[in-house]
Amino acid sequence: xxxxxxxxxxxxxxxxxxxxxxxxxxxxxxxxxxxxxxxxxxxxxxxxxxxxxxxxxxxxxxxxxxxxxxxxxxxxxxxxxxxxxxxxxxxxxxxxxxxxxxxxxxxxxxxxxxxxxxxxxxxxxxxxxxxxxxxxxxxxxxxxxxxxxxxxxxxxxxxxxxxxxxxxxxxxxxxxxxxxxxxxxxxxxxxxxxxxxxxxxxxxxxxxxxxxxxxxxxxxxxxxxxxxxxxxxxxxxxxxxxxxxxxxxxxxxxxxxxxxxxxxxxxxxxxxxxxxxxxxxxxxxxxxxxxxxxxxxxxxxxxxxxxxxxxxxxxxxxxxxxxxxxxxxxxxxxxxxxxxxxxxxxxxxxxxxxxxxxxxxxxxxxxxx
Amino acid sequence: xxxxxxxxxxxxxxxxxxxxxxxxxxxxxxxxxxxxxxxxxxxxxxxxxxxxxxxxxxxxxxxxxxxxxxxxxxxxxxxxxxxxxxxxxxxxxxxxxxxxxxxxxxxxxxxxxxxxxxxxxxxxxxxxxxxxxxxxxxxxxxxxxxxxxxxxxxxxxxxxxxxxxxxxxxxxxxxxxxxxxxxxxxxxxxxxxxxxxxxxxxxxxxxxxxxxxxxxxxxxxxxxxxxxxxxxxxxxxxxxxxxxxxxxxxxxxxxxxxxxxxxxxxxxxxxxxxxxxxxxxxxxxxxxxxxxxxxxxxxxxxxxxxxxxxxxxxxxxxxxxxxxxxxxxxxxxxxxxxxxxxxxxxxxxxxxxxxxxxxxxxxxxxxxxxxxxxxxxxxxxxxxxxxxxxxxxxxxxxxxxxxxxxxxxxxxxxxxxxxxxxxxxxxxxxxxxxxxxxxxxxxxxxxxxxxxxxxxxxxxxxxxxxxxxxxxxxxxxxxxxxxxxxxxxxxxxx
Numbered sequence: 120x121x122x123x124x125x126x127x128x129x130x131x132x133x134x135x136x137x138x139x140x141x142x143x144x145x146x147x148x149x150x151x152x153x154x155x156x157x158x159x160x161x162x163x164x165x166x167x168x169x170x171x172x173x174x175x176x177x178x179x180x181x182x183x184x185x186x187x188x189x190x191x192x193x194x195x196x197x198x199x200x201x202x203x204x205x206x207x208x209x210x211x212x213x214x215x216x217x218x219x220x221x222x223x224x225x226x227x228x229x230x231x232x233x234x235x236x237x238x239x240x241x242x243x244x245x246x247x248x249x250x251x252x253x254x255x256x257x258x259x260x261x262x263x264x265x266x267x268x269x270x271x272x273x274x275x276x277x278x279x280x281x282x283x284x285x286x287x288x289x290x291x292x293x294x295x296x297x298x299x300x301x302x303x304x305x306x307x308x309x310x311x312x313x314x315x316x317x318x319x320x321x322x323x324x325x326x327x328x329x330x331x332x333x334x335x336x337x338x339x340x341x342x343x344x345x346x347x348x349x350x351x352x353x354x355x356x357x358x359x360x361x362x363x364x365x366x367x368x369x370x371x372x373x374x375x376x377x378x379x380x381x382x383x384x385x386x387x388x389x390x391x392x393x394x395x396x397x398x399x400x401x402x403x404x405x406x407x408x409x410x411x412x413x414x415x416x417x418x419x420x421x422x423x424x425x426x427x428x429x430x431x432x433x434x435x436x437x438x439x440x441x442x443x444x445x446x447x448x449x450x451x452x453x454x455x456x457x458x459x460x461x462x463x464x465x466x467x468x469x470x471x472x473x474x475x476x477x478x479x480x481x482x483x484x485x486x487x488x
Numbered sequence: 489x490x491x492x493x494x495x496x497x498x499x500x501x502x503x504x505x506x507x508x509x510x511x512x513x514x515x516x517x518x519x520x521x522x523x524x525x526x527x528x529x530x531x532x533x534x535x536x537x538x539x540x541x542x543x544x545x546x547x548x549x550x551x552x553x554x555x556x557x558x559x560x561x562x563x564x565x566x567x568x569x570x571x572x573x574x575x576x577x578x579x580x581x582x583x584x585x586x587x588x589x590x591x592x593x594x595x596x597x598x599x600x601x602x603x604x605x606x607x608x609x610x611x612x613x614x615x616x617x618x619x620x621x622x623x624x625x626x627x628x629x630x631x632x633x634x635x636x637x638x639x640x641x642x643x644x645x646x647x648x649x650x651x652x653x654x655x656x657x658x659x660x661x662x663x664x665x666x667x668x669x670x671x672x673x674x675x676x677x678x679x680x681x682x683x684x685x686x687x688x689x690x691x692x693x694x695x696x697x698x699x700x701x702x703x704x705x706x707x708x709x710x711x712x713x714x715x716x717x718x719x720x721x722x723x724x725x726x727x728x729x730x731x732x733x734x735x736x737x738x739x740x741x742x743x744x745x746x747x748x749x750x751x752x753x754x755x756x757x758x759x760x761x762x763x764x765x766x767x768x769x770x771x772x773x774x775x776x777x778x779x780x781x782x783x784x785x786x787x788x789x790x791x792x793x794x795x796x797x798x799x800x801x802x803x804x805x806x807x808x809x810x811x812x813x814x815x816x817x818x819x820x821x822x823x824x825x826x827x828x829x830x831x832x833x834x835x836x837x838x839x840x841x842x843x844x845x846x847x848x849x850x851x852x853x854x855x856x857x858x859x860x861x862x863x864x865x866x867x868x869x870x871x872x873x874x875x876x877x878x879x880x881x882x883x884x885x886x887x888x889x890x891x892x893x894x895x896x897x898x899x900x901x902x903x904x905x906x907x908x909x910x911x912x913x914x915x916x917x918x919x920x921x922x923x924x925x926x927x928x929x930x931x932x933x934x935x936x937x938x939x940x941x942x943x944x945x946x947x948x949x950x951x952x953x954x955x956x957x958x959x960x961x962x963x964x965x966x967x968x969x970x971x972x973x974x975x976x977x978x979x980x981x982x
Contacts, residue, residue, distance in 0.1 A: 175881060
C-alpha cells in the first residue's frame with residue numbers, strides 16, 4: 120500500500136478581502152484505502168481543501184499528487200471523472216431516474232451498455248436498495264437517507280480510487296445518520312477506497328476516519344489517527360475541539376473484544392448443582408455463566424438464588440441479556456455494564472459462543488493503553 | 489316538492505343515495521325504503537316565481553287579444569289550423585318540423601338523466617347560479633329586441649355555464665356522460681340545422697316576424713318542461729335531481745336564444761359562414777406570422793438566455809433592452825420597422841419589398857417575443873439548484889453536458905411558459921400587423937372598422953381570441969409533455 124494522495128504545502132488565497140489564506144501550506148499523505156476526515160470549525164478551509172483535490176477550486180501554490188501524478192498536469196475533466204464526489208445536498212439530478220443518475224459517470228467514461236447496467240445493479244445492491252424496485256424511480260420519490268445512499272453509489276460508479284465526500288450525512292437526522300455511517304463503513308470494508316471526508320462533527324470524524332486532519336483558519340493543527348488525537352491532543356485547541364469528554368469518545372475506537380478478559384466463569388448447564396456450588400466457592404463469585412455443550416450462552420446462575428429442588432445447573436439458570444458481540448464498541452459495552460446489576464458483561468461471538476467477560480476495570484486499563 | 493328520500497330499513501334514518509351500507513347503524517342495506525317529504529324552500533319559491541315570469545314574457549306577443557287571431561301567424565289557433573290542413577310549407581317555414589323533432593329528443597334526454605342515470609344524484613347543485621341564469625334569461629329576453637350588448641354578455645356568460653353543466657353531467661358516471669354527449673350533439677345539430685337547411689326559407693321572413701324564429705323552440709321547451717316535471721315529481725330521488733333537470737331545461741333555452749340565435753341569424757358566426765374561405769386564408773396568414781416570429785425568437789432568445797446566465801454582466805443589459813423593446817407600442821414598432829427594413833431593402837436589391845407586409849411584422853413580433861423567452865430562460869437556468877450543478881461539475885461533466893443533461897431539461901417547463909406568453913401576446917399584436925399589409929385575422933377588424941361592419945370586427949376579435957385560447961391550451965399540453973417525469977412526482981413523505 121503506497122501513498123495514494125499527497126498534499127504538499129497546498130495554499131489557497133482568494134483574491135480581494137485582504138488576501139486571507141483560506142488554506143495555508145496544508146500537507147499530508149494518505150495511504151491507499153484510508154479514510155481521512157477533514158474536520159474543524161466553520162470557515163477553517165476544510166471544504167476548500169477538499170475541492171482543490173478535484174480542482175473545483177484552483178490551487179494558489181503547492182502541489183497535490185494523486186497516485187504519483189501531479190494533478191495540475193492532468194486534464195480537469197478527466198481528473199474529476201476519476202474521483203468520486205459526494206456532497207451534502209446530494210445533488211441527484213431530479214430529471215433522471217435512480218439508474219440514470221448512477222450511470223452518469225460510466226456514461227461519461229463511455230462504458231458499454233451491459234457493463235453500465237451491471238454496475239448500476241451491483242452498486243444498488245451494495246447500498247442496500249433493491250435494484251428492481253429502485254432503478255426506475257425518481258429521486259423525489261426517495262427519502263433523504265435513500266437519496267444519500269444513491270449519492271454515495273453515484274460517487275462510486277466510475278470505480279474511482281479516490282472519493283471526496285463533503286458532509287455527506289450532514290442533512291440527515293441523527294438516527295439515520297448513525298445507520299448510514301455504519302453502513303458506509305461496511306461498504307468501505309468491501310471497496311477499500313481512499314476517501315477524503317469533510318465534516319464539522321468531531322464525533323463523525325472520529326468514527327469515520329482512519330486519520331483525522333484538524334484544521335483551523337486554514338492551518339493544519341494536527342494530523343493523526345483518532346486514537347492519537349484523543350490521547351495526545353497537540354494543543355489546547357485540539358483538546359477543546361475534541362471536547363471534555365474525549366476520553367469517553369475513545370471508547371468508540373475500541374471493540375469489546377480488545378478490552379475483555381478471556382477467563383469467564385463458565386459452567387456447562389448439564390453439570391450438577393453440586394459442581395456449581397463447588398465452583399462458586401472455588402473462584403469466589405456470585406454469578407456463573409451457563410453454556411450448553413457447544414459453548415453457547417444460555418443464561419446465568421445466581422449463587423443466592425438457586426432453587427432448593429434443583430439438581431442440574433439447567434434448573435437454576437435464569438436467562439440474561441447482559442451480553443454483547445465482540446465487535447461492539449466499548450461505549451456500548453460500558454453502557455451495557457451499567458444497565459445490569461452483575462457488574463460485568465458477557466462477550467459472545469456471532470454464534471453466541473461465550474468468548475470472555477468485561478468489567479469496568481478492563482475498560483479503564485484499555486484506555487490507559 | 490314531493491321528494492323521495494331513501495331511508496335505512498333498520499334504523500329509519502336517511503341514507504345517502506346509492507349506498508349499500510347504512511352509515512348510522514353500519515348494517516348493509518338490501519331493500520332501501522323511501523320516505524316522501526314535502527319540501528318547499530326559498531329556491532323552489534324563487535324558481536316558480538321566475539318560471540311564471542318567463543312564461544308570461546315568452547308568450548307576451550300573444551297578449552292581449554291576439555291569442556286567437558288569424559292575423560298573427562303564430563297564434564295557437566292559426567298553428568292548429570295549419571296542422572289540420574297539413575300545410576307543409578307553413579310548418580317548414582316556421583320551424584314546426586324542428587319543434588316536432590326536438591320535443592321527443594329532448595324529453596328522452598331528460599328522461600335518461602333523471603331516473604335512468606343513477607349517477608346523476610348527488611351533485612350539490614349551485615342554486616344561486618340557476619337563479620342568476622333565469623334572471624339573465626328574462627333580461628335577455630326583454631332586451632333581445634334591443635340586441636347588442638346584453639345578448640353578447642349573456643351569450644358569453646352562458647357558454648361558460650353550458651360547459652360547466654356538461655362537465656357536471658360528464659362526471660356522473662356512464663349515463664351522465666352519454667346524456668352530456670347527446671345534449672352537446674343536440675346543440676350542435678341545432679346549429680347546423682340553421683346553417684345549412686331549414687334556415688333558407690325561414691330567414692327570408694325573419695325580418696317580418698321577430699319572434700317567429702325562436703318560437704318553435706319555445707313551444708318544444710314548454711312541452712318538454714311539462715313532461716319532465718311529471719317525470720321528476722314521480723321519480724326524482726333528491727332535490728338535486730330536480731335542480732339538475734330544471735337547469736338543463738332553462739339552460740337549453742338560454743343557450744339557444746343567446747348563443748344560437750345571435751350568432752347565426754345575424755351575428756359573427758354568420759359572417760364566418762359567409763366568408764368561410766377568407767377566414768381560413770387569414771387564419772393561416774395569422775398563424776404563419778406568429779409562428780415564424782416565434783421560431784426566430786426561440787432560436788435567438790434561448791441561446792441569449794443561456795449566454796447571460798454565464799455572463800452576469802451582460803444579463804442586466806440584455807434584460808433591460810428587451811424590457812424596453814416590449815414597452816414600445818406595437819403600432820409604433822411596426823412604424824419603425826418599415827423605414828429600417830426599406831433602407832436594408834434599398835441597400836440590398838431594392839426590389840424585394842421587405843419594408844412592408846409580412847417581413848416587418850415578423851421582425852417586430854420576434855423582438856416582442858424576445859423578452860418573455862430570454863427572461864424565462866435566464867430565470868429557469870438560474871433556479872437550477874447550484875448543489876446539483878456542483879455535483880455534476882465535480883463528477884467531471886463539461887459545461888455543455890451539464891446544459892444538455894441537467895439544466896435544459898429542468899428549465900424546459902419554465903422556458904415553455906415563456907413561449908406561451910410570447911405566443912398569446914404575439915397573436916394579439918399580430919392583429920395590428922394588418923395595418924402594414926401583413927394580412928391575418930386583424931384584417932377583419934381593420935376592414936370592419938373602415939366599413940362600419942360590426943360583424944366583421946367582432947368575427948375577427950372572436951377568431952383571434954379562439955386562436956389564442958387554442959394555442960395556449962395546446963402549449964400548456966406541450967409544457968406538461970416537456971416537463972421531465974422526475975419533476976412531476978410529488979416529494980416522498982417520510
